[in-house]
Every structure is written in structure tokens, then in C-alpha cells.
Amino acid sequence: MSKIISIFNQKGGVAKTTTAVNLAAGLTLHNKKVLIVDMDAQANSTCSVGVDENELDVTIYDLLNSRNLSKEDICKAIIKTSFDNLYILPSDITLSNAEITLANALSREHILSKIIKKIQDDFDYIIIDCPPSLGLLSINSLVASDSIIIPVATSYFSIKGIKHLIDTYNLVKDNLKEDLEIEGVLITMFDSRKNISKDIKDMLENTFNDKLFKTNIRINSKIEYAQDNSTPVVFFDKNSNGAKDYMNLTKEVLGIE
Numbered sequence: 443m444s445k446i447i448s449i450f451n452q453k454g455g456v457a458k459t460t461t462a463v464n465l466a467a468g469l470t471l472h473n474k475k476v477l478i479v480d481m482d483a484q485a486n487s488t489c490s491v492g493v494d495e496n497e498l499d500v501t502i503y504d505l506l507n508s509r510n511l512s513k514e515d516i517c518k519a520i521i522k523t524s525f526d527n528l529y530i531l532p533s534d535i536t537l538s539n540a541e542i543t544l545a546n547a548l549s550r551e552h553i554l555s556k557i558i559k560k561i562q563d564d565f566d567y568i569i570i571d572c573p574p575s576l577g578l579l580s581i582n583s584l585v586a587s588d589s590i591i592i593p594v595a596t597s598y599f600s601i602k603g604i605k606h607l608i609d610t611y612n613l614v615k616d617n618l619k620e621d622l623e624i625e626g627v628l629i630t631m632f633d634s635r636k637n638i639s640k641d642i643k644d645m646l647e648n649t650f651n652d653k654l655f656k657t658n659i660r661i662n663s664k665i666e667y668a669q670d671n672s673t674p675v676v677f678f679d680k681n682s683n684g685a686k687d688y689m690n691l692t693k694e695v696l697g698i699e
């Protein structure tokens with residue numbers, strides 16, 4: 443049985459995709475077989491693992507709009523990346539239609555969950571990269587997950603945004619997925635020279651206590667270079683701070699000291 447984790451925050455630019463891709467890549471370095479599910483029409487995680495969004499035959503959007511899919515149908519959409527043990531269920535711009543096309547679908551909040559159930563035994567971990575919204579695609583991601591990781595960028599922090607996010611989590615937990623857990627809150631783009639970064643860290647420690655990951659992801663330009671090279675930073679430059687921080691996060695998720 444695999445563990446399914448959503449990287450969830452309705453704010454854009456908080457390192458959801460970076461976290462999804464590098465946690466997934468980090469897990470493969472611990473011999474885990476990992477699937478990334480790209481639930482964002484911007485297809486950033488698809489591109490970040492070297493898959494060209496313009497050359498896809500089938501995407502997550504097609505699966506979400508089909509009914510009675512067989513396991514074989516779903517497997518056809520999954521792409522093996524050039525990195526060992528790393529697979530992706532890709533998206534492209536067509537996914538931006540989903541909020542409309544799925545609005546009246548039967549049990550519309552459970553569509554992704556049903557798709558993932560058919561293939562989850564094939565993987566050790568499934569990491570879902572959520573879109574920057576609290577709409578149906580994010581709800582589908584949460585319902586399909588065992589737990590969520592909430593990346594919080596200290597440079598773009600908004601207390602209102604966090605409150606909204608926790609409200610949505612509670613709504614899903616109370617009505618759709620009783621056992622949905624918070625894996626952890628992750629500080630991203632941390633800059634120890636800036637007081638604002640430290641203040642926000644203190645505040646998150648007080649709010650989330652042991653749910654805050656010990657690892658902070660520091661600001662590191664290698665992360666952007668890696669993305670430009672369509673390679674997760676943990677593979678691109680394993681000695682960079684970005685790679686070290688994401689490998690430490692991976693260990694925390696695996697429960698390894």
C-alpha cells in the first residue's frame with residue numbers, strides 16, 4: 443500500500459511544486475517507487491521532471507473526465523521519467539477546464555481518489571502537486587490523500603491565507619475524508635538574515651508545535667537553476683543547500699533521524 447501526500451496551499455509561489463518534485467525525487471533515493479500527480483494546469487511539476495507538456499497523448503484531465511476507467515487506461519497516462527523509480531501522471535493547460543467540466547459530475551469530490559485507488563499498489567508513495575486554489579481540483583486532491591504537507595513561504599506569508607487553508611482542510615476532514623492528517627507544515631524560502639523570516643518561524647512554531655517540520659527549506663538559487671534544467675535539485679546538485687534541505691525533509695517524512 444502506498445502513502446498518498448498532497449502538497450497543499452492555495453497561494454501561488456510558495457514552493458508547492460518544488461516541494462512535490464524534490465520530496466518525490468528524495469524518496470526515490472531511498473529506493474521508493476514514487477508517482478507525482480500533477481493537479482495544476484500550469485504543468486510545472488510535469489516540466490520539472492523533464493516531461494514536455496506539449497507532447498502528451500493523455501493527461502490527468504482526460505482521466506478526470508472519463509468514467510469506468512480500467513487500471514490499464516490509467517497506466518497508459520503514467521509516464522516513466524528519465525530518473526529511476528520516478529513516474530508522473532502529467533497535466534497540461536486543458537486541466538484549467540476541469541473546474542467547469544467536473545462541476546456537475548457524480549460524486550465530483552471523489553474522482554481522483556477513485557483513479558488513484560486503482561494504481562496505488564504499484565507505488566510506495568504518491569505525491570500530489572495541488573493547484574493554487576481551493577476549488578474542486580484541490581478538494582479532489584485532499585480526498586485522495588492520507589495526509590497533507592503545507593508549504594509556507596516566509597517571504598509571502600499571509601495569516602488570512604493560512605486560516606482559509608485550515609478551514610478547507612477541516613471541511614474536507616469533517617465531511618469527506620475523516621482520517622486526513624496533517625503530515626506537517628514546511629517553512630520554505632527561508633532567509634535567516636531577515637527578521638521577517640525568523641518572526642514567521644516563531645509564529646508557526648507557536649501555532650503548529652510538533653506539526654512544524656524541523657527542516658526549513660532555505661532560499662537557494664540552485665533550486666531555480668535545477669528547474670530551468672528540468673531536473674529536481676536533489677539530482678541536479680546534491681551538494682547545494684536546496685538538495686540538502688529537501689533530503690532532510692525526505693528523512694523526516696520517512697521517520698529517519
Ligand SMILES: Nc1ncnc2c1ncn2[C@@H]1O[C@H](COP(=O)(O)OP(=O)(O)O)[C@@H](O)[C@H]1O
Nearest residue numbers: 454455456457458459460631660661662665666
Ligand atoms: N528555496 C527556494 N529558493 C529559491 N527559489 C525557490 C525556492 N523554492 C522555490 N523557488 C522558486 O520559486 C518559484 C515558485 O516555486 P513553486 O514551487 O513553483 O511554487 P508553487 O508551486 O507554490 O506556485 C519557482 O520559480 C521556484 O523555482
Ligand SMILES: [Mg+2]
Nearest residue numbers: 458459482486
Ligand atoms: Mg506549482
